[in-house]
Amino acid sequence: MKKLSKSDHLKIFSYMLKIRRFEERSAQLYGMGHIGGFCHLYIGQEAVVVGVLMTIHKNDSVVTTYRDHGHMIARGLDPKKIMAELTGRTDGYSAGKGGSMHMFSKENNFYGGHGIVGAQVPIGTGIAFTHKYNNDKNICRTYIGDGAMNNGQVFEAFNLAALWELPVLYIIENNKYGMGTSVDRAAAGSDLYKRGEAFGIKGEIVDGMNVFSIIKAADKAGEYVRSGKGPYILEVQTYRYRGHSMSDPAKYRTKNELEEYKNSDPIEIVRTEILKKKLATEPELEKISKEIIEEVKAAADFALESKFPSSEELYTDVYI
Amino acid sequence: MSIEILMPALSPTMTEGNLSKWLVQEGQVVKAGDVIAEIETDKATMEVEAVDEGTVEKLLYKEGDNNIPVNKPIALISGEQVNKSDTSENKNITTPNKEKQETSETLITTKKDEQEKVNLSKGQITMRQAIRDTIAEEMRKDKKVFILGEEVAEYQGAYKVTQGLLEEFGKKRVIDTPISEQGFTGLAVGAAFKGLVPIVEFMTFNFSMQAIDQIINSAAKTLYMSGGQINCPIVFRGPNGAAAQVAAQHSQDFSSWYSHVPGLKVAAPSTPLNAKGLLREAIRDPNPVIFLENEILYGLKGEVSADDNFAIPFGKANVAKEGKDTTIVTYSIMLHKSLEAAKILKNEFNLDVEVIDLQSLRPLDKETILKSVKKTNRLVTVEESWPFASIGSEVVNIVQQQAFDYLDSPIIKVNSADVPMPYSSELEKLYLPQVEDIVKAVKEVNYI
Numbered sequence: 001m002k003k004l005s006k007s008d009h010l011k012i013f014s015y016m017l018k019i020r021r022f023e024e025r026s027a028q029l030y031g032m033g034h035i036g037g038f039c040h041l042y043i044g045q046e047a048v049v050v051g052v053l054m055t056i057h058k059n060d061s062v063v064t065t066y067r068d069h070g071h072m073i074a075r076g077l078d079p080k081k082i083m084a085e086l087t088g089r090t091d092g093y094s095a096g097k098g099g100s101m102h103m104f105s106k107e108n109n110f111y112g113g114h115g116i117v118g119a120q121v122p123i124g125t126g127i128a129f130t131h132k133y134n135n136d137k138n139i140c141r142t143y144i145g146d147g148a149m150n151n152g153q154v155f156e157a158f159n160l161a162a163l164w165e166l167p168v169l170y171i172i173e174n175n176k177y178g179m180g181t182s183v184d185r186a187a188a189g190s191d192l193y194k195r196g197e198a199f200g201i202k203g204e205i206v207d208g209m210n211v212f213s214i215i216k217a218a219d220k221a222g223e224y225v226r227s228g229k230g231p232y233i234l235e236v237q238t239y240r241y242r243g244h245s246m247s248d249p250a251k252y253r254t255k256n257e258l259e260e261y262k263n264s265d266p267i268e269i270v271r272t273e274i275l276k277k278k279l280a281t282e283p284e285l286e287k288i289s290k291e292i293i294e295e296v297k298a299a300a301d302f303a304l305e306s307k308f309p310s311s312e313e314l315y316t317d318v319y320i
Numbered sequence: 321m322s323i324e325i326l327m328p329a330l331s332p333t334m335t336e337g338n339l340s341k342w343l344v345q346e347g348q349v350v351k352a353g354d355v356i357a358e359i360e361t362d363k364a365t366m367e368v369e370a371v372d373e374g375t376v377e378k379l380l381y382k383e384g385d386n387n388i389p390v391n392k393p394i395a396l397i398s399g400e401q402v403n404k405s406d407t408s409e410n411k412n413i414t415t416p417n418k419e420k421q422e423t424s425e426t427l428i429t430t431k432k433d434e435q436e437k438v439n440l441s442k443g444q445i446t447m448r449q450a451i452r453d454t455i456a457e458e459m460r461k462d463k464k465v466f467i468l469g470e471e472v473a474e475y476q477g478a479y480k481v482t483q484g485l486l487e488e489f490g491k492k493r494v495i496d497t498p499i500s501e502q503g504f505t506g507l508a509v510g511a512a513f514k515g516l517v518p519i520v521e522f523m524t525f526n527f528s529m530q531a532i533d534q535i536i537n538s539a540a541k542t543l544y545m546s547g548g549q550i551n552c553p554i555v556f557r558g559p560n561g562a563a564a565q566v567a568a569q570h571s572q573d574f575s576s577w578y579s580h581v582p583g584l585k586v587a588a589p590s591t592p593l594n595a596k597g598l599l600r601e602a603i604r605d606p607n608p609v610i611f612l613e614n615e616i617l618y619g620l621k622g623e624v625s626a627d628d629n630f631a632i633p634f635g636k637a638n639v640a641k642e643g644k645d646t647t648i649v650t651y652s653i654m655l656h657k658s659l660e661a662a663k664i665l666k667n668e669f670n671l672d673v674e675v676i677d678l679q680s681l682r683p684l685d686k687e688t689i690l691k692s693v694k695k696t697n698r699l700v701t702v703e704e705s706w707p708f709a710s711i712g713s714e715v716v717n718i719v720q721q722q723a724f725d726y727l728d729s730p731i732i733k734v735n736s737a738d739v740p741m742p743y744s745s746e747l748e749k750l751y752l753p754q755v756e757d758i759v760k761a762v763k764e765v766n767y768i
């Protein structure tokens with residue numbers, strides 16, 4: 001793996017901060033009634049997707065769960081169109097028909113945004129199947145929440161991926177809770193990364209608060225998969241600061257626990273590293289930070305100015 | 321005295337078999353449990369064991385003899401040397417006679433609409449061959465098309481529908497899956513999102529329930545949820561509905577389940593001709609298509625189009641028989657029972673029944689139904705599904721709304737009984753719509 005440059009460091013910092021500011025703004029718009037339905041925020045988990053996506057190749061594919069806003073930002077998608085989707089507008093990635101949990105960008109090989117826990121895992125495995133069928137040397141990164149790791153179809157997908165040596169990297173984002181149920185109350189045997197062992201799938205566990213550890217592990221895992229050796233599992237131990245969704249008061253955990261994780265905040269780790277290595281000064285980082293706030297504000301303004309879908313749109317896109 | 325060895329029924333729907341190989345000769349002594357022959361059935365080549373002991377007296381068929389009916393004697397064993405007291409009973413080598421369910425010889429001559437337009441092939445093929453040939457033709461034309469499912473490759477298909485495909489297209493495109501419906505269905509949906517054209521074979525549609533979340537929540541809805549970006553060009557196919565005595569969990573009709581869902585298209589062929597036309601349309605359609613075959617019809621023979629681009633557009637019903645007195649709207653296997661009923665109604669009651677074969681259930685050809693009802697003023701719907709919220713229920717709604725004033729009598733729906741499918745053959749017969757039920761319904765709408 002090549003050494004991370006100054007610009008890599010700043011890119012990591014920017015993306016992680018952009019996700020956080022975007023999600024904070026989403027929470028605000030939700031409170032104001034501009035975003036409806038379910039809305040699952042990514043705050044606290046930013047290092048995971050930014051770390052993994054530092055290792056992605058242009059034509060690799062991605063499939064993820066309903067906690068997808070951060071995944072889209074990290075993939076380089078336009079925050080304006082993401083926010084327009086969250087607010088149900090016609091300029092959104094799904095033209096206002098998908099919402100927070102169901103967003104896609106085919107041109108960026110981003111295949112959702114899936115609302116059914118576990119369903120994205122066979123789908124991601126099928127996208128990997130296509131990469132192999134077409135022999136295009138690309139891989140599919142398939143994200144799985146810890147909650148889905150007790151869902152049967154995940155293991156059916158593991159079996160097929162191993163059996164047919166498919167180029168799929170499974171990334172378990174273990175944020176400790178499937179909604180309000182902690183992993184140790186849901187999963188027998190707590191090491192989720194070992195759950196591929198029965199199928200011969202190698203796995204490892206990574207500190208999900210430290211983006212640099214994630215990049216290193218994701219790079220190694222990605223190249224393993226790309227070399228044709230079949231699937232690989234990365235369990236990333238992370239933490240969400242907010243509730244499961246906007247309507248969750250998160251009473252199932254203590255304030256102390258949350259504060260402990262906040263003390264090792266993933267964005268602070270990056271900031272400290274950049275300053276320590278003298279890759280940027282505090283004022284320079286502050287400037288980036290301000291630009292991001294402006295960008296996110298512009299995204300919110302764009303979304304709120306965008307039109308709601310017309311009534312004819314109700315009946316389009318059912319069939320092609 | 322001689323004991324007859326009969327052609328055994330080796331599957332629920334087998335009506336005849338081919339004698340692939342004799343493993344004994346005339347004059348040879350056999351013991352119970354000895355393998356005496358290999359029989360090719362509609363599904364596989366099976367070994368047949370002797371259950372009685374004695375000397376093989378005569379082989380009544382040669383190796384390679386085909387289409388030997390079930391329960392026909394194939395060999396004689398002399399039981400005289402056998403020191404057993406009960407040789408007078410239990411002369412069969414296998415299970416008792418099964419009811420002959422598979423329609424192997426019925427010839428379809430009533431596809432009026434289609435025959436007018438189609439350049440038909442010489443000779444007849446079975447529904448099974450028609451489906452197989454269409455898959456092969458489309459796989460030859462488009463490398464993105466592949467087939468996966470349980471036993472589709474090395475086993476040659478649980479119902480022999482995929483016979484020979486592995487040999488022609490190789491294991492990259494003809495793929496055996498584990499018994500893992502949710503997994504391989506979701507995988508196929510992902511492959512379709514990414515641009516391939518999977519044909520998913522469910523060994524029977526009963527097992528599609530294991531995967532129904534992927535069919536509805538993923539395949540049917542993603543085009544809409546992605547604002548038109550990601551389509552799902554996929555075919556889910558396999559036998560649907562009752563076979564013969566496979567009971568509640570293996571005999572269920574899914575036509576109204578899937579037709580309920582916007583984003584899916586649903587087709588249900590009734591003949592080799594429309595099986596080819598509809599399946600080609602399904603494979604070429606950029607949307608997810610549910611293709612409901614019928615196991616009992618797999619052996620049905622008929623002519624097909626000679627054109628390997630022949631396709632039947634969805635949403636187009638076929639007037640299988642014209643008539644003026646009553647309209648029957650039906651599909652799949654019930655087309656054949658309806659046509660039989662129409663003959664009886666003509667001969668015995670001088671009623672001239674029009675029979676409409678829907679062919680595709682979603683989209684549904686409202687125009688053909690309405691046009692017919694406006695002519696006949698009476699309607700009976702016939703289908704194998706349960707009565708509650710069935711395809712017939714939808715047809716009734718369309719007709720009451722758009723042709724209310726044309727109706728001379730209340731519409732009658734003929735469906736299966738509103739119970740799980742029983743095992744016992746007598747109860748099974750009562751469960752399924754029979755010709756006499758259709759005759760009775762048509763008489764009733766005519767106040768006869």
